[in-house]
Amino acid sequence: MKLLHVEKIIANDRVRLVGLVQVDSLDQEIEIYFEYPQRFADFVTESADAFVPALLLPAMEKGENLEIKPLMSAKLFRNLPTIQDIFHQWYPSQLKKVLVTAESPTNYDQKSLSKVGAFFSLGVDSFYTFIKHTKTPSDFGIPLSHLIYMKGIERPLRIYKHGQEKKVISRIMEVAHAASIDCIVGETNIRNHFNLQWGPYYHGAGLASVSLSLSAGLESVLIPSTDSYKDVFPWGTSPLLDHLWSTEKTNIVHDGSETQRVEKIANFLAKDPLAMKNLRVCTNNEGGETNCGTCPKCVRTMLPLLISGNLEKAITFPDKLPSNWNRILQIQDTHDLSHAVAILKLAKEVKAEEKIVKALESKIENGKAYLFCQGKTxxxxxxxxxxxxxxxxxxxxxxxxxxxxxxxxxxxxxxxx
CATH class of the missing domain: 1.10.12 (Lyase 2-enoyl-coa Hydratase; Chain  A, domain 2)
Known part of the structure; x- marks a missing residue:
């Protein structure tokens, strides 16, 4: 796999960073891009950096060496072996270590831009990062200046046939306006070309690519955490990984692992009117604004809200859990198990209904048995x-x-x- 050429194109009130990629296994050239409104043209610079995270994981999956011809960050280049080591240790059969070569690794001059972006999707983790850095910005040193939403990151671009992202973007802009910060709304086609599993593999790399496409304007970009430090599992975005995608210009920061997801919901989001008005987590909405209230992720979010006495405040969810919630709640991997254990802990702390406590205990025991037996005869x-x-x-x-x-x-x- 080769990144042959990078070009910044300004046209029709848009700025697009385009990379021409030769994929050996397909014997063809493809174009991948990151696109923004023209007013962010100064944030975008012609370099290979944004394309390196987007290409490294697909190259590892295909077992193709990666050759970078355009200018790229020397700091990022030095970190690629460690990134590969981590992913290969986690997924030895799926992600193979490959040779990465770069014609022009360069130590960039550092610039103090004092601008900090954070990815924002109206979800639990991104709302927690938003609250943390707008209500108490001293925790990080400087407050957020931009929220970032990318069409084509949450789902591949081909999913957005009905314009369902428009209402999501409108809500995100309302939240940004309420906090008096700017909002960067863009799109990318990386997931159309590389069909890697998003969560386990591509999550952090995809967000890092977007971050680096804006490196001329943002000094730091926050990636909201999926897990807490207590529960660090193999996952595409991780406190072990995210900072390794940084360059001399832009620090990529894994944010929020000091708090478990359940605590984020019950102790922070439940107290924030913007979160209760706009929270969006559903896996059945195909990138739209609604929460179905019946999918595993909706149920996993509604439970802490109900247990903490805040479900009725969350106007984007139904007022009640579905009657079969304990069947919907899934424990298929260690992530699911850790979330269920945290929900049970909250239920016991606040002395929730015995029926809920017993159902969670049973679910967790069944989940442990399933994980123990998984893959065994x-x-x-x-x-x-x-x-x-x-x-x-x-x-x-x-x-x-x-x-x-x-x-x-x-x-x-x-x-x-």
Missing amino acids: IAEVVGSILHVYFIKKPFDLVKQPIKDILNSLSLYSANQG
């Missing part, structure tokens, strides 16, 4: 349990191992069904 599951009871814990045999084994197998079967 029945024989491997039984072998693992027998190993624990008869080899690792020989003195515990006086308890009830057979009952526990049967219980684990029944939980496994329930999750499989």
